[in-house]
Amino acid sequence: MWQYVFRLVRRQPGKSMLASSGFLLAACALVLLSATTQTTVVQANQIISQNWRSTYDLVVLSPQAKITSKNTIPDDLMEGYDGGISLQQYQQIEKLPGVEVAAPIAYIGYVQMPIPELQFFKQPLPTGFYRINLTVTAFNGERQLTEHTLTQIYYHLASCDPPQPSTAEIDAWDSKGIYFECGIDSTFFYGLTPPIDTGTFLLAAIDPTAEDQLVHLDKNITSGRMLTPQDTIHVNKNPSLDRAFDCPNGDYTDLSKCRQIPNLDLPVLFHTQLPGQATMKGQFTIVSTGTLTPQTVVNRGGLTYLTHLPTQQTLFDGVVPIVQNDPQRFSVSDLALNGNSWQPYTPIYGLDPYTASLRFLYAPSSLSYQPATSPDGSSAYSLVPDGVQGPEVTFRALNSLHIAEITRSKGTFALPKAFYFFNPVGQFTGGTLAAQFSNPLNWLPENTYTSPPTTLRYDAQGNPITPTNLLPTTNTAGFILQPPLALTTLDAAVKLRGDHVISAIRIRVSGVDAANSASWQRVQQVAALIHERTNLQVLVTLGSSPRPTLVYVPGVSKGQLGATQNVAPVGWVEERWITIGASI
Numbered sequence: 096m097w098q099y100v101f102r103l104v105r106r107q108p109g110k111s112m113l114a115s116s117g118f119l120l121a122a123c124a125l126v127l128l129s130a131t132t133q134t135t136v137v138q139a140n141q142i143i144s145q146n147w148r149s150t151y152d153l154v155v156l157s158p159q160a161k162i163t164s165k166n167t168i169p170d171d172l173m174e175g176y177d178g179g180i181s182l183q184q185y186q187q188i189e190k191l192p193g194v195e196v197a198a199p200i201a202y203i204g205y206v207q208m209p210i211p212e213l214q215f216f217k218q219p220l221p222t223g224f225y226r227i228n229l230t231v232t233a234f235n236g237e238r239q240l241t242e243h244t245l246t247q248i249y250y251h252l253a254s255c256d257p258p259q260p261s262t263a264e265i266d267a268w269d270s271k272g273i274y275f276e277c278g279i280d281s282t283f284f285y286g287l288t289p290p291i292d293t294g295t296f297l298l299a300a301i302d303p304t305a306e307d308q309l310v311h312l313d314k315n316i317t318s319g320r321m322l323t324p325q326d327t328i329h330v331n332k333n334p335s336l337d338r339a340f341d342c343p344n345g346d347y348t349d350l351s352k353c354r355q356i357p358n359l360d361l362p363v364l365f366h367t368q369l370p371g372q373a374t375m376k377g378q379f380t381i382v383s384t385g386t387l388t389p390q391t392v393v394n395r396g397g398l399t400y401l402t403h404l405p406t407q408q409t410l411f412d413g414v415v416p417i418v419q420n421d422p423q424r425f426s427v428s429d430l431a432l433n434g435n436s437w438q439p440y441t442p443i444y445g446l447d448p449y450t451a452s453l454r455f456l457y458a459p460s461s462l463s464y465q466p467a468t469s470p471d472g473s474s475a476y477s478l479v480p481d482g483v484q485g486p487e488v489t490f491r492a493l494n495s496l497h498i499a500e501i502t503r504s505k506g507t508f509a510l511p512k513a514f515y516f517f518n519p520v521g522q523f524t525g526g527t528l529a530a531q532f533s534n535p536l537n538w539l540p541e542n543t544y545t546s547p548p549t550t551l552r553y554d555a556q557g558n559p560i561t562p563t564n565l566l567p568t569t570n571t572a573g574f575i576l577q578p579p580l581a582l583t584t585l586d587a588a589v590k591l592r593g594d595h596v597i598s599a600i601r602i603r604v605s606g607v608d609a610a611n612s613a614s615w616q617r618v619q620q621v622a623a624l625i626h627e628r629t630n631l632q633v634l635v636t637l638g639s640s641p642r643p644t645l646v647y648v649p650g651v652s653k654g655q656l657g658a659t660q661n662v663a664p665v666g667w668v669e670e671r672w673i674t675i676g677a678s679i
Contacts, residue, residue: 378412
């Protein structure tokens with residue numbers, strides 16, 4: 096090409112200079128374009144080779160999982176499925192040819208956070224009126240939300256010696272919002288102990304061996320040890336824990352005739368870096384000391400009168416530790432204020448299994464969407480509200496769990512079949528684990544170690560705003576859920592909830608070593624084989640690609656879905672949905 100250009104210039108210098116120079120420019124451009132294209136192809140091949148395969152190649156879902164007929168699925172694909180896959184089906188799948196790793200996840204459900212008993216004062220208190228304020232807040236990435244509040248007024252007698260107020264008097268004060276308490280013994284922590292709901296947490300179960308093979312969970316242990324397949328529910332031998340009995344007709348005179356309710360331990364591994372921020376603040380105030388009596392207060396206006404009394408003294412105003420920020424507090428959640436710091440303590444009368452044991456609550460359903468048009472005119476979705484929880488709208492139904500189902504003996508109150516307690520074996524950090532699923536080039540619907548990224552893009556009126564990454568709160572039925580705080584073993588989950596406890600199984604297929612049609616076909620063959628043998632739903636995730644999707648998060652009006660006040664909409668959020676098979 097270059098020799099032809101120079102010969103043409105020498106023979107016809109006048110005529111051809113302009114044309115030849117144009118040809119030279121075009122040739123240079125073609126050479127540059129060719130080089131640039133080759134560089135781009137090399138870079139593209141490198142990106143594909145590094146990101147073409149994610150942590151798992153397909154996912155097996157329960158029969159009730161909602162899979163759209165379209166190729167695009169929401170990023171909360173595995174959230175909200177209350178089991179549905181049996182242990183036998185899992186064992187059958189892991190033995191099938193072509194299955195390299197089969198890692199199940201069982202979302203057991205929500206468990207009540209331990210409600211701590213708070214002792215605000217270690218020394219005996221003088222007779223008088225005291226107020227305790229407790230507030231639980233959560234930061235959703237945009238603003239602080241007040242989730243729970245509690246204010247209680249106590250009339251405290253320095254001694255429990257006679258004369259004491261009558262039961263009728265105490266009931267009358269209680270009806271006016273004034274609680275009665277008295278000092279008892281110098282060995283006890285003195286103070287007032289209001290209970291407050293600090294929220295719930297999600298409990299899930301794994302097969303420890305399979306999870307290590309799939310995500311290397313064992314490499315992320317920060318203290319203690321990894322769960323093992325041998326870890327399962329066992330008898331609790333804590334000597335400070337009382338034993339409870341269920342006696343016929345409520346007759347406790349001969350315990351040999353009674354059924355002892357077992358105290359059982361559940362082995363768990365705690366996640367120490369959950370997204371979201373929850374905080375509890377407390378305030379302890381001396382309202383009035385001296386001869387002022389509850390009846391006088393009631394006669395003068397009740398709580399309003401106490402509120403306006405002068406010379407009130409605040410003894411504590413600060414943060415109270417809560418379990419979700421420090422999982423070690425699961426073992427001893429009761430706290431006593433010692434100066435300005437909170438110290439865990441075990442009551443000298445021992446732990447009451449009725450109040451100290453785990454309370455299994457419910458499992459959340461999946462979200463419901465309806466088609467919508469986004470502010471930029473593109474197709475989008477809108478969430479369908481389900482109700483209200485505190486200051487937030489709920490978007491999921493909560494299905495009650497029936498773990499340790501209560502039994503009733505004639506003439507006695509309801510008693511559970513067993514009391515469950517956590518036996519922590521270790522803690523792990525989820526940062527590295529979350530990164531395995533968070534690569535935007537091969538994003539997967541994985542909610543075990545992180546919450547799906549959700550970015551607020553437009554306000555409720557459709558006006559663009561500064562993008563804000565939203566975080567989960569204590570809303571158990573919100574559109575963003577916290578990942579599990581605690582993991583236990585699949586064996587323990589089966590003992591808790593029965594055989595069909597598995598929510599999903601993530602599959603890594605053997606012999607898939609390149610981004611080509613052969614790999615795609617092999618994964619499809621394994622998927623078809625799993626469906627044929629188990630009749631479960633199978634979704635191929637190899638070759639998936641993230642698809643940013645706008646979703647409108649509505650509010651509710653007073654009177655709608657049981658709301659007692661208006662709850663403002665969140666606005667338009669961008670979620671990372673998935674297009675199946677895009678890169679292949």
